[in-house]
Amino acid sequence: MASVTVRSSSHDYEVLIGKGLRRNLGEVISSGYTSILVITDSTVQDYYLQDVQESLAEAAPVFSAVVPAGESSKSMGRYEDLLDRCVELKLDRNSLIIALGGGMIGDLAGFVASTYLRGIDYIQMPTTILAHDSSVGGKVAINHPKGKNLIGSFYHPVKVIYDMETIETLPESEIRSGYGEVIKHAFLSDAEWAHRLLKGKLSELSVDQLENDLMRGIQVKASIVEKDEREAGIRKYLNLGHTLAHAIEAELGYGEITHGEAVAVGLLLMMKLSNDLKGAELPLQDYKEWLIRNHYPISVLNRIHPEQMVEKMKLDKKTLRQKINFVLLHELSDPYVVEIEENQLVEHMSLLMNEVSGE
Numbered sequence: 001m002a003s004v005t006v007r008s009s010s011h012d013y014e015v016l017i018g019k020g021l022r023r024n025l026g027e028v029i030s031s032g033y034t035s036i037l038v039i040t041d042s043t044v045q046d047y048y049l050q051d052v053q054e055s056l057a058e059a060a061p062v063f064s065a066v067v068p069a070g071e072s073s074k075s076m077g078r079y080e081d082l083l084d085r086c087v088e089l090k091l092d093r094n095s096l097i098i099a100l101g102g103g104m105i106g107d108l109a110g111f112v113a114s115t116y117l118r119g120i121d122y123i124q125m126p127t128t129i130l131a132h133d134s135s136v137g138g139k140v141a142i143n144h145p146k147g148k149n150l151i152g153s154f155y156h157p158v159k160v161i162y163d164m165e166t167i168e169t170l171p172e173s174e175i176r177s178g179y180g181e182v183i184k185h186a187f188l189s190d191a192e193w194a195h196r197l198l199k200g201k202l203s204e205l206s207v208d209q210l211e212n213d214l215m216r217g218i219q220v221k222a223s224i225v226e227k228d229e230r231e232a233g234i235r236k237y238l239n240l241g242h243t244l245a246h247a248i249e250a251e252l253g254y255g256e257i258t259h260g261e262a263v264a265v266g267l268l269l270m271m272k273l274s275n276d277l278k279g280a281e282l283p284l285q286d287y288k289e290w291l292i293r294n295h296y297p298i299s300v301l302n303r304i305h306p307e308q309m310v311e312k313m314k315l316d317k318k319t320l321r322q323k324i325n326f327v328l329l330h331e332l333s334d335p336y337v338v339e340i341e342e343n344q345l346v347e348h349m350s351l352l353m354n355e356v357s358g359e
């Protein structure tokens with residue numbers, strides 16, 4: 001089992017990474033909780049809920065709450081249902097919530113934990129590749145119909161338990177989605193890693209490569225959030241590709257395109273703006289080929305309207321006084337934040353749409 005420690009202002013916590021951890025939770029979770037509520041989704045329930053419940057049987061009374069799988073569950077309605085369940089079960093300040101699932105569950109259950117009784121302990125048990133990102137760093141949130149993650153808080157888990165066996169059941173589309181955030185971490189931190197990824201094909205990924213990529217992604221994320229927990233500065237870099245991604249997700253309807261796929265498309269615009277407006281020489285063509293080779297839905301660019309995207313981007317958390325800020329790269333591994341004028345955004349989004357139409 002590998003482990004990474006994350007330092008936060010409230011407490012330090014471990015990210016445990018290993019195989020079969022879900023079957024030995026009694027050994028890694030502190031004893032003494034009054035009760036445990038496992039929050040999961042309808043797909044993950046079928047695969048892993050029983051293992052988790054059985055391995056916690058000695059620890060405390062264990063309850064479960066299941067929401068429908070999919071991004072649309074990261075909503076006010078499901079949040080309210082889960083709070084009702086916490087009240088009904090009489091969870092107290094010594095109770096524990098376990099978020100068993102991908103980033104949707106991590107964000108939703110984490111937000112419940114952060115607000116119920118003004119905050120109780122929770123553990124992230126990520127089951128997707130993408131959740132190597134979402135389970136670390138303490139951002140928890142639900143979506144507003146008009147904008148992604150508009151309602152949330154910063155609230156770190158007491159532990160992250162990443163059972164690598166669980167990602168074996170992921171469908172191809174979720175491997176692709178997860179790699180949207182993996183390649184973001186590579187673009188932010190290491191040109192060599194980025195170039196290696198750009199040469200590859202996700203369907204030919206070895207288990208060793210995948211584990212190595214996830215470990216590196218977790219380290220990149222942990223080292224940034226430790227330095228800037230509340231996103232006053234460098235944490236904004238983790239939003240690389242997200243200004244457009246979140247606008248697309250909200251515009252098309254949550255779940256219409258996966259978060260990681262949207263990020264991957266957002267990274268394409270990031271590269272174009274970095275190169276065309278700011279004189280960088282990022283490998284835009286290689287990246288476009290990687291997206292096509294791995295079946296990322298870049299045709300989604302034909303379904304959006306630049307002016308509407310700009311309006312949505314005004315709800316981005318980096319937007320201040322209605323001015324849209326983007327994370328761009330001077331070169332691979334050298335990010336910065338810059339304001340981009342609306343007319344330039346519209347122009348470059350339109351150019352990009354023309355370039356990819358028909359691909």
Ligand SMILES: NC(=O)c1ccc[n+]([C@@H]2O[C@H](COP(=O)([O-])OP(=O)(O)OC[C@H]3O[C@@H](n4cnc5c(N)ncnc54)[C@H](O)[C@@H]3O)[C@@H](O)[C@H]2O)c1
Nearest residue numbers: 043069102103104105127128130133134139166169170259
């Ligand atoms: N808090 C953060 O820092 C942060 C970072 C990145 C993303 N996010 C959020 O994470 C969410 C996306 O997370 P995601 O991509 O994990 O989506 P997800 O949680 O919706 O999971 C994707 C799909 O895979 C299924 N699934 C999950 N684990 C499985 C498994 N082991 N086997 C088979 N199927 C499985 C789910 O049921 C779902 O249908 C978005 O809401 C995004 O905004 C948050």
Ligand SMILES: O=C(O)C(=O)C[C@@H](O)[C@H](O)[C@H](O)COP(=O)(O)O
Nearest residue numbers: 133137139148149235238239242317
């Ligand atoms: O942890 C962060 O900070 C990130 O930006 C990571 C992103 O991958 C993630 O999607 C995050 O939820 C986006 O945050 P938001 O503040 O733009 O909602």
Ligand SMILES: [Zn+2]
Nearest residue numbers: 181242259263
């Ligand atoms: Zn993200």
